Amino acid sequence: MKKLVQPILSGTLAFSMALSSTAFAQAQKVERPPQFVLLAFDGSYENSFWEESREFAKTMKAQGKNVKFTYFVSGVYWVHEGNYALYMPPHKEAQFSSARERQAEVDRRLREATDASISKAQKKRIRGQYSDIGFGDNPQDIEERVNQVNLAYEEGHEIASHGNGHYKGGNRDGESRNWNLKQWRSEFQQFIDLIFNVFENNNIQNRTKYASGYAFAPEEITGYRAPTLDTNPEMFQALSDFRFKYDTSGARSGPEEAIWPKKNKHGTWMFPLGYINIAGTNKKTASMDYNFFANQSRGIDDKANKEVYRDQMTKSYMKYFNDSYYGNRAPVHIGHHFSKWNGGAYWESMKEVTSEICGKPEVRCVTYIDYVKWLESQGESKLASFRAGTFSKVSRPADLKSEVVVGKTESRLQRDGDLLKGSFKMDRLAKMLQYKSAIKINNQVQAGEEVDLMKLRESALKGSDVVVSAVVLNKQGMEVDSYSLKIEKLGTASESISNKSIEERAILGDLPEAHEHHEHEE
Amino acid sequence: MSMRNRYLPILVFSLLSSLIGCSENSFSGAPENLSRSYGILGGQDVVGSDPVARSTVMLLNLETNEICTGTAVSDQALVTAAHCVPQEKENLQIFLAVNPLDEKSDVETSAISKIVVHSDYNAAEPMKSVDLAILHLREKLPISYQAVSVAKASAFKVGQDILLAGYGNNSSQEIEGFGRLRQVRASVSEIAGSFFEVDQSLGKGICDGDSGGPVFVVEGETLTLLGVSKLVYDKKQTGADNCLTTAQFVSVGQESIQQWILKSLLQNTQQH
Numbered sequence: 001m002k003k004l005v006q007p008i009l010s011g012t013l014a015f016s017m018a019l020s021s022t023a024f025a026q027a028q029k030v031e032r033p034p035q036f037v038l039l040a041f042d043g044s045y046e047n048s049f050w051e052e053s054r055e056f057a058k059t060m061k062a063q064g065k066n067v068k069f070t071y072f073v074s075g076v077y078w079v080h081e082g083n084y085a086l087y088m089p090p091h092k093e094a095q096f097s098s099a100r101e102r103q104a105e106v107d108r109r110l111r112e113a114t115d116a117s118i119s120k121a122q123k124k125r126i127r128g129q130y131s132d133i134g135f136g137d138n139p140q141d142i143e144e145r146v147n148q149v150n151l152a153y154e155e156g157h158e159i160a161s162h163g164n165g166h167y168k169g170g171n172r173d174g175e176s177r178n179w180n181l182k183q184w185r186s187e188f189q190q191f192i193d194l195i196f197n198v199f200e201n202n203n204i205q206n207r208t209k210y211a212s213g214y215a216f217a218p219e220e221i222t223g224y225r226a227p228t229l230d231t232n233p234e235m236f237q238a239l240s241d242f243r244f245k246y247d248t249s250g251a252r253s254g255p256e257e258a259i260w261p262k263k264n265k266h267g268t269w270m271f272p273l274g275y276i277n278i279a280g281t282n283k284k285t286a287s288m289d290y291n292f293f294a295n296q297s298r299g300i301d302d303k304a305n306k307e308v309y310r311d312q313m314t315k316s317y318m319k320y321f322n323d324s325y326y327g328n329r330a331p332v333h334i335g336h337h338f339s340k341w342n343g344g345a346y347w348e349s350m351k352e353v354t355s356e357i358c359g360k361p362e363v364r365c366v367t368y369i370d371y372v373k374w375l376e377s378q379g380e381s382k383l384a385s386f387r388a389g390t391f392s393k394v395s396r397p398a399d400l401k402s403e404v405v406v407g408k409t410e411s412r413l414q415r416d417g418d419l420l421k422g423s424f425k426m427d428r429l430a431k432m433l434q435y436k437s438a439i440k441i442n443n444q445v446q447a448g449e450e451v452d453l454m455k456l457r458e459s460a461l462k463g464s465d466v467v468v469s470a471v472v473l474n475k476q477g478m479e480v481d482s483y484s485l486k487i488e489k490l491g492t493a494s495e496s497i498s499n500k501s502i503e504e505r506a507i508l509g510d511l512p513e514a515h516e517h518h519e520h521e522e
Numbered sequence: 523m524s525m526r527n528r529y530l531p532i533l534v535f536s537l538l539s540s541l542i543g544c545s546e547n548s549f550s551g552a553p554e555n556l557s558r559s560y561g562i563l564g565g566q567d568v569v570g571s572d573p574v575a576r577s578t579v580m581l582l583n584l585e586t587n588e589i590c591t592g593t594a595v596s597d598q599a600l601v602t603a604a605h606c607v608p609q610e611k612e613n614l615q616i617f618l619a620v621n622p623l624d625e626k627s628d629v630e631t632s633a634i635s636k637i638v639v640h641s642d643y644n645a646a647e648p649m650k651s652v653d654l655a656i657l658h659l660r661e662k663l664p665i666s667y668q669a670v671s672v673a674k675a676s677a678f679k680v681g682q683d684i685l686l687a688g689y690g691n692n693s694s695q696e697i698e699g700f701g702r703l704r705q706v707r708a709s710v711s712e713i714a715g716s717f718f719e720v721d722q723s724l725g726k727g728i729c730d731g732d733s734g735g736p737v738f739v740v741e742g743e744t745l746t747l748l749g750v751s752k753l754v755y756d757k758k759q760t761g762a763d764n765c766l767t768t769a770q771f772v773s774v775g776q777e778s779i780q781q782w783i784l785k786s787l788l789q790n791t792q793q794h
Contacts, residue, residue: 280587326761326764392760392761393760393761393762394761395755395756395759395760395761395767396755396756396764396767397755398648398649398753398754398755398770399730399753399754399755399764400603400605400648400653400733400752400753401603401690401728401729401730401731401732401733401751401752401753401754401765401769402583402586402588402589402590402603402605402606402730402731402733402734403588403589403590403690403691403697403700403730403731403733404586404587404588405582405587405588405589405697405700405701405731406587427623427625428622428623428624428625429623429701432582432615432617432622432623433582433584433587434584474587475584475585475587475613476585
């Protein structure tokens with residue numbers, strides 16, 4: 001018995017001392033930490049956007065604002081459409097019992113891709129089973145992408161990984177594929193292979209000044225953001241096996257304030273995106289452009305309201321930044337794509353916010369890996385003090401004491417046979433602010449508060465996808481709240497209505513639709 | 523009786539020579555030393571029968587969706603902060619209740635006939651700005667409402683006991699508690715020309731939504747308007763939470779401002 005008790009007593013004592021030590025560390029008054037801002041892009045397809053984003057960083061530098069981006073690139077854009085089979089999605093690999101069998105399938109698919117007897121449409125369908133976001137266009141396109149990546153790296157930006165085919169490899173919901181450890185390892189290995197075998201895979205000459213074709217080594221790719229932010233424990237194990245230093249796949253819920261990062265049990269730094277309120281509304285979303293796009297206009301382009309969307313994002317990001325800058329100094333994460341949805345509203349907003357904040361005193365707009373280096377140079381005691389906020393805060397500017405308020409609302413759509421009925425709740429403040437409820441079809445306000453699907457089938461294009469929304473609008477006509485359902489293949493035998501609202505889905509972050517325009521029509 | 527004369531009996535500018543012996547019992551709510559954080563910041567709810575409730579209203583700017591506070595300075599006019607008023611007068615709603623957001627409370631509203639903004643109001647320079655506006659109402663306020671008189675600035679000093687009221691947040695960190703009329707006692711920490719200040723570092727003072735609200739001097743059951751809430755700023759550079767810094771108010775008792783208020787009230791009368 002004595003032997004059993006002894007270790008417990010020791011353990012208790014050690015625990016108490018650890019607590020005291022932590023308490024002591026947290027009580028230390030420390031110098032205020034810098035405000036880190038992490039600006040990143042997922043995807044990497046559009047070569048013109050590589051150029052544009054790099055140029056923007058140069059413009060900022062000329063103004064004395066140091067702006068570095070982290071580019072989370074997708075491996076499939078390093079292989080052209082004709083050679084798509086060089087990437088084998090991990091969930092497909094399970095059907096092969098040997099490496100030889102797998103290689104035979106790759107060879108068969110590569111032959112098939114050049115088989116003139118197979119239609120382009122059929123090839124596209126097959127190819128679609130190998131990536132959710134398409135592939136590189138052709139060798140020239142890919143060669144330019146290699147060039148852009150090298151230039152970005154040389155200019156101080158970071159290249160990180162966004163996996164390959166944008167598959168949901170985690171275990172978040174019914175659509176997730178829940179890859180096992182072997183499958184995750186395959187995904188990460190294939191990423192390295194696709195990037196660094198780019199010349200061989202696409203039969204192009206290495207015309208770069210680097211022997212490997214790259215300004216950086218595979219070991220320098222140490223950051224990851226999971227497609228659709230969908231993760232599982234096996235993914236984190238595999239990240240550790242591949243010596244990734246950090247992960248940015250977290251999509252949080254709960255409080256809006258920025259949080260200080262921690263390492264997971266594998267020693268990987270965890271950097272979740274922000275979970276923020278869309279200014280002037282009851283909507284919350286991840287600090288990502290596509291999520292704003294899905295929340296504001298259901299992922300349907302609406303250039304007419306570009307300024308409203310841009311302004312909302314700018315105000316939302318500025319609040320996210322200011323709360324941290326004048327508060328706990330936790331890092332601010334903004335994740336965008338190489339896209340210009342809603343007339344470029346989000347890219348313009350990102351530039352506006354970047355320009356506003358990256359020149360401020362004590363602000364560092366750096367790459368993720370530079371942030372990791374900073375974190376690891378601080379020591380645990382200092383980090384504990386930062387997390388505890390034991391530093392003097394910076395003074396806020398004079399603040400007028402009027403208060404922007406938002407009435408509480410709730411919008412829903414309920415199906416009753418062939419009717420989709422809007423149901424709305426508003427509190428007194430919402431009524432005082434003169435909010436109005438409405439139904440929208442593909443973002444256009446309709447008369448009444450319900451949609452007759454029979455009539456819709458008659459008026460809309462057969463087989464088209466239609467989005468029906470129950471919305472609450474403020475006096476300026478801006479949406480305060482929305483609940484949208486997508487009807488797919490309207491009027492056909494396979495017509496279906498989503499069981500989860502677009503807004504609920506959008507909160508997850510980095511949906512495949514954020515990249516889907518990259519699969520070219522043929 | 524001309525419209526001009528209608529205002530004059532109510533518009534009393536009083537000289538406050540002695541403010542000792544304010545009756546705490548005249549004002550509603552629990553004692554301020556309750557542990558519950560309650561008030562505009564560190565204060566308490568105002569009940570409907572309270573003199574503060576009879577002169578203070580909630581404003582809602584439908585152009586900016588902002589909440590503010592206003593004070594009756596005649597039976598048909600309010601004073602508030604200029605930054606609270608919209609471009610179109612129809613977009614400013616006035617709610618006459620202590621808790622207008624409560625679904626169960628009866629709320630009267632009042633429409634505006636004219637807005638007069640102080641000529642020294644400059645949104646670009648909030649610290650120097652005479653952030654003041656007069657709202658002329660279409661109809662007289664209900665009889666339960668009572669206009670307050672304006673104090674003379676020369677009658678108060680640093681250390682003056684004051685009562686702040688407003689419909690703003692009761693937290694310096696969260697958007698919460700707005701839409702309920704609250705009051706808190708404080709004291710003047712500095713006077714400078716058209717403005718005076720209150721040190722709010724101990725958690726008593728104004729916060730978001732209290733803009734345009736009154737600073738009263740209390741004598742018995744009589745309230746006299748000393749200032750209008752405007753902004754907070756980190757005067758001591760402590761980096762403290764937003765509202766736990768220093769509040770700045772427009773000193774309505776300052777002679778030129780008093781005259782402007784009187785002139786603004788008459789201006790509308792003459793138009794009738």
